[in-house]
Amino acid sequence: MNLFTTTLKSPVGSLRLFALEEALTGIYLENHKGAPALVASERDDHPVLLAARRQLEEYFAGERVSFELPLEPAGTPFQKTVWRALREIPLGVTWSYADLARHIGREGAARAVGSANARNPLSIVVPCHRVVGTGGKLTGYAGGVPTKQWLLEHEQRLLK
Numbered sequence: 001m002n003l004f005t006t007t008l009k010s011p012v013g014s015l016r017l018f019a020l021e022e023a024l025t026g027i028y029l030e031n032h033k034g035a036p037a038l039v040a041s042e043r044d045d046h047p048v049l050l051a052a053r054r055q056l057e058e059y060f061a062g063e064r065v066s067f068e069l070p071l072e073p074a075g076t077p078f079q080k081t082v083w084r085a086l087r088e089i090p091l092g093v094t095w096s097y098a099d100l101a102r103h104i105g106r107e108g109a110a111r112a113v114g115s116a117n118a119r120n121p122l123s124i125v126v127p128c129h130r131v132v133g134t135g136g137k138l139t140g141y142a143g144g145v146p147t148k149q150w151l152l153e154h155e156q157r158l159l160k
Contacts, residue, residue: 005040006049010060011154012147015123017056019048023072026121027052029143034119056124065091065158067125075119082116089130092159094152096134118142124151 001020008015018026018040028035043049051069058064073083085104089095095103097110097117106113120128123143129151133139141148 003038003040004043004046004049005038006042006044006046006053008053008056010056012143012150015056017049017052019046019052020072022048023070024048024052024122024125025072025074027056027123027125028121029123029147031144032123033140033142035142036121052125059124060154062154062158065155069125071122071125073121073126075116075121078112079116079119082113083120083122083126083128086117086120086126086128086130089127092155094130094132094136096136097131098134100131127151130155 003018003020003025005016005018008017013030016026016028017024018038026038048070055064055067055069059067073080075083081104082100085100088103097114100117101107101109101113104113117128117131118140120126129141129148138145138148
């Protein structure tokens with residue numbers, strides 16, 4: 001299994017993108033808490049990485065509000081359920097961890113949902129930044145709370 005990588009400079013810092021032959025597997029922010037140490041071949045011409053780069057650049061430029069990329073994150077079945085549900089949170093909307101737990105039919109599992117959310121390997125494309133604490137409080141984010149706040153404010157600007 002060959003893993004490929006490239007780096008993208010963005011308004012929230014450098015993003016490290018990872019892909020297998022046919023799917024994107026990771027997007028990690030600078031100083032990403034819990035990012036795995038991955039060994040990958042640098043490839044600026046990889047089709048999946050090129051598509052991810054283009055779509056992320058469009059998102060940051062305010063020209064894109066959703067992503068259409070083949071994704072293959074590594075995780076447990078529960079984590080993958082949470083990550084699929086994250087893609088259902090509309091742009092400019094935030095859900096609490098409890099809302100997300102209810103959405104996947106696991107009411108009372110807010111902590112487990114939070115743990116899965118924190119391990120999301122596809123930052124921004126799988127919008128874990130749209131999950132907030134009770135009462136809308138901005139809680140932890142692997143790329144830092146200021147990055148989470150910037151992403152949420154950027155998405156509010158995209159709606160206007």
